[in-house]
Amino acid sequence: MDLFDIYQQSRIRSMARRVQLEASTGEQRHRLTRDELEDLQVRIDRLLLINEAMWQLVCETTGLTHEHLSERMRGLDLVDGVEDGRRTARPHDCGSCGAKIHPALSRCQFCSADAPQRSLFDSV
Numbered sequence: 001m002d003l004f005d006i007y008q009q010s011r012i013r014s015m016a017r018r019v020q021l022e023a024s025t026g027e028q029r030h031r032l033t034r035d036e037l038e039d040l041q042v043r044i045d046r047l048l049l050i051n052e053a054m055w056q057l058v059c060e061t062t063g064l065t066h067e068h069l070s071e072r073m074r075g076l077d078l079v080d081g082v083e084d085g086r087r088t089a090r091p092h093d094c095g096s097c098g099a100k101i102h103p104a105l106s107r108c109q110f111c112s113a114d115a116p117q118r119s120l121f122d123s124v
């Protein structure tokens, strides 16, 4: 499963949840929201476990250190100009008119030119 598959599954889950919420009562919505939060926590914990295991393997096999990782994270964090501990999808420059294209759009909002190929990380 690649990042695009994960993104697509996330969108499908989100749409299914939206349909479920629209057909539910207040109490059912509360329960669905609580269940969704618990599911997200389990998924985050699993992702942390996978990331930590991968990072340990990388350190053991390459000699990279936590300082290397921290430096790279800070650089990626600052791409949007704000050091906030988050990775924010970046706008793209339109190859036709030069306008900034919102990262959620696949075409320029001014001239309709196709947006440049995005990083898979921008699509999550």
Ligand SMILES: [Zn+2]
Pocket (backbone or CB within 6 Å): 094, 095, 096, 097, 098, 099, 108, 109, 110, 111, 112, 113
């Ligand atoms: Zn444009």
